[in-house]
Amino acid sequence: MVTIYVDEREKNSRVPNILISKGLTIVFKMLEAGDYVISNYIGIERKSANDYLNSLIDGRLFDQLNRLKKIYEKTLLIIEGDIHKEIRNRNVHRNAIIGSYISILFDMEAYIITTRNEEETAEVIKRIAFHKPKPVKPLTTVHKPKISTVAEWQRYIIQCFPYIGPKIAQRVLETFGSIHNFCNASIQELTRIEGLSDKKAGELYQIIHAIYKDYIEKVGSEHKKRIIDYLEMNGSKRSKEVS
Numbered sequence: 001m002v003t004i005y006v007d008e009r010e011k012n013s014r015v016p017n018i019l020i021s022k023g024l025t026i027v028f029k030m031l032e033a034g035d036y037v038i039s040n041y042i043g044i045e046r047k048s049a050n051d052y053l054n055s056l057i058d059g060r061l062f063d064q065l066n067r068l069k070k071i072y073e074k075t076l077l078i079i080e081g082d083i084h085k086e087i088r089n090r091n092v093h094r095n096a097i098i099g100s101y102i103s104i105l106f107d108m109e110a111y112i113i114t115t116r117n118e119e120e121t122a123e124v125i126k127r128i129a130f131h132k133p134k135p136v137k138p139l140t141t142v143h144k145p146k147i148s149t150v151a152e153w154q155r156y157i158i159q160c161f162p163y164i165g166p167k168i169a170q171r172v173l174e175t176f177g178s179i180h181n182f183c184n185a186s187i188q189e190l191t192r193i194e195g196l197s198d199k200k201a202g203e204l205y206q207i208i209h210a211i212y213k214d215y216i217e218k219v220g221s222e223h224k225k226r227i228i229d230y231l232e233m234n235g236s237k238r239s240k241e242v243s
Helices: 008-012 015-021 049-058 060-071 083-090 094-107 118-130 150-159 166-176 179-183 198-209 213-242
Strands: 003-007 025-029 036-038 042-048 074-080 111-115
Touching: 003 008, 003 015, 008 015, 008 025, 015 025, 015 118, 036 118, 042 049, 042 060, 042 118, 049 060, 049 074, 049 083, 049 094, 060 074, 060 094, 060 166, 074 118, 083 094, 094 111, 111 118, 150 166, 150 179, 166 179
Parallel strands: 003 025, 042 074, 074 111
Antiparallel strands: 003 036, 036 042
16 A cells, blocks of 8 residues: 655645545655655645745745755646636736746656646545556666766666665765765665665665675685585595504
8 A cells, every 4th residue: 555645734735634535545744845755756745826826936936846856756746726817816927837837847857737626636646646657678688878987887886776766876976975985884874865764774785785695605615615625634644644
């Protein structure tokens, strides 16, 4: 079952109760950014049409979306209500709204969905929660990426670790400075990276520091062979001495 984390400030909204009535599990908590989080992967900012215009004018909107972008792999903005009516009532030029949409899509790399009311907002969140991405066909051949700089190789190598995409890889290198420092970081230090939970940091630490299974078997067998050779050699010497 997918868990949806809901910011405490959304308790005054009807959306959480509607989600519960639709069979979803929700957990209220103080979110670092956004109003709804799905599977610690998608961060959602929900705004009424009126609040959208207010946050656009006072500059809060892009700051909020930027914080979401830094934490989650996917960012979604839901604008709830009749935005066209609000534009007319407040005498806002439509070109300003179109410009904000373009900036959100291309500069902030966020998705935008408009809904009519709280019921429709809850339905959108529910469908996203249960959405199953199309399976990716496995590659039959592996090609090395076209990389020309050390920095590009560093980002590529960091992204090979689980739970780390392009955004988190950039934050890892900005925090630790090198792959060497990252690999020698403690669990506590790894949790400083936005987007890495305590559990994920612990798993990364284990992957980095665990001894490879085949190596253990190889070293064990070599050590065993050396002991046998030593015993056989000494046994042979003692036999000659006795004779």
